[in-house]
Amino acid sequence: MFLVAAAVLAHFGLRLTFYNRLNSMGWKRATIKRTEKIAFVETWVTPCVMGWLYGSDVWDWIHGDVTVISLPAWGIAYAIACSVLGLVFGSLWLLWRPIFRVHHVPVVREVQVHDVVNRTGRSLARTRKCRWAAKLPFNQIFQMSVEQIELPVVGLPDELDGYKVAHLSDIHLTGQVEPEFTQHAISAANEWRPDLFALTGDIVDKQPCVAWLHDLFSKASASDGCYFVLGNHDTRISDPDVVRERMKGAGWIDVGGLVHSTRLRSVSCALSGNEYPWFSRPSEQAMRGADAEFRFCLSHSPDQFDWCRRNQVDLMLAGHTHGGQGRLPIAGPILSPSWHGSRWASGDFYRAPTTLHVSRGLSGVHLLRINCRPELSLITLRCSHA
Template sequence: MNFVLLVLALVSHFGLRLAFYNRLNSFGWPRRRIKRIEKVAFVETWVTPFVIAWFWYEPLREIILAGGAWNMLPVALRVYGLSCLIAGGILFGLWIVWRPIFRVQHADVSRTTRTIIAGKQDVEQFARTSKCRAAAMIPGNQMLDLAVEHIDILLANLPRSLDGYRIAHLSDIHLTGHLHQTYLSRVIESASEWRPELFALTGDIVDVQECVGWLAELFGPASAPDGSVFILGNHDTRVSDPSQVRDEMEQAGWTNIGGRCQPYSLRQTDVVMMGNETPWFGRPSAEEIGQVRESLADDAFKICLSHSPDQYDWARRHGVDFLMCGHTHGGQGRLPLAGPILSPSWHGSRWASGDFYRAPTTMHVSRGLGGVHLLRINCRPELSLITLRRKR
């Protein structure tokens, strides 16, 4: 029994560090600061068990090999082990509850998926660098595949005039220069063939300066009857001036709603459109939201684009009906049944991807289309083709 406790304490040690990593990346701190903390935390994660094993080799050996008693360990080590067991047990219980397989707080949606599998010819066409070509050849890596997700979402407050409304949701493009422009062109073409009435892009568009000049050509073809709206994400801070990204997107015909709340027209129906870029940029103030809502009908439908799903509670407080997010990449990798492990969110992997409902807000979280890490395991890039349905 003491040996089992020792193993569980070690597992909890690593689990707590994973939880710390997920939450660290939810902050709006400068990238350099986060990376420095990550490096220190990574070293501590592995050094601590080795230091413990070095200094307390004999009592640990007795527990492992001879079934020794837990009280053979020094008081400080017992306290640390017990703390890991308690905190790890609590977090593990919550992690189990929020596994996708149990569908806790999931929204009422219908999904069908059309998967475009990348072949050798696609690798040659889309991979722009040797690093990208090498990554694409890793067995199980789905980074160049595309899951075209057709999603019907039931919404209680949807106006009758918007029943069947079609939104092409793009997120986390991550133009790093590793992928050729033709990859995103394929995505835009697939979305346009569906004939959406609105394009919505929820941030992380550009990672490197050289790709800012690609935006007008790439996003110009994405036209829809009610326009195209976008916000920025944390990776858009990596270019020298994020306002250049906004300018280029506007040159391509897209509307910047980052940090704003404004009246918007969908099928000639007045709605409230918001853009939340917190914590990296801004979000609409309560006063601004109140003024826009006063100018429209009391029951006006409210849509929000947020880069991070961590803004879910903010959206609920402001009565948002439909929230679209990205940022978490679906965890970048998903285990069978267990789902995602990694997720840069204050809530860990709870909202890594999928559709969720907590009154009055329905939230859709895309797995995104790209990533700095050229690796996706059981987690294909996602093009979300969303049809809004009125709940009867």
């Protein structure tokens, strides 16, 4: 019985592994959705067909009525392959659970939950679908977690100790949620008086919402400027360059695929933008040619962690994974559109020489967040010599 249960569990676990990796690809959205549908059907059809054809034989073997299962060679091979691969990937999945803190950075984190509906005094759901979703038990889509994080950064120049970065990610303007939700996040960040605003992609999903960008983002204020990159959902409108132009018109600086040389508190900084694989990232030559005391990267996806490490980036900010959209007690996230599964779904990590912060993001096209509140990250950089 245990072997059969393990094989079935591994079958579904491997499909989850495939799903997470599929959604990290830079393929066209139509291709990904078509592949998803085929994979979903196969996920259920394969065990059902095998159960219908050979279920009675397996049942007899479980109850000791026969000593050998009369499965075809391909069926036995498939069960063994599922079990072996499931053991390998399952072991890695367990190793990277947040509870074990592997590669995690210990941070001081002060969390304040804003019930944005109550704070704004109005319903934030613009559609019937959103109103219905907001009433679901345990759904936290309007419970914004404003997190003040003291983040130790290895290699941080002493002059930047105490430097304040307001990190926004995954705005997802779909038209389902009133823009006041995003406006509240920007207002809360402004009150904190950041030195710099950083936005790591997935700004707008629906064409009509492009008209909201200027009024929303022109209100952001930081002494050293506001910087942004685009994400995969920004490909969903007719021309993503329009998003870039509207954001620049709102006073934001586009660093997508670029290395921007600037000074932060008199420290020379190479601020790069990585939008790969949906758009571009700076060339290795451009990264090597950037002479700076501090290297700072905005990336939509945490999958670019190794790229940042190769290019000697000190600090990387990312989003994209939404913290898994839902998190199990102890086990943490399950779903995560990343080549690394849920390993970097959210939180703070360090692998030499790069410190990585991954935000859960503010919103999403899926109007459901369970044990995974939307996040506004207010990050204070601290020197670390670990």
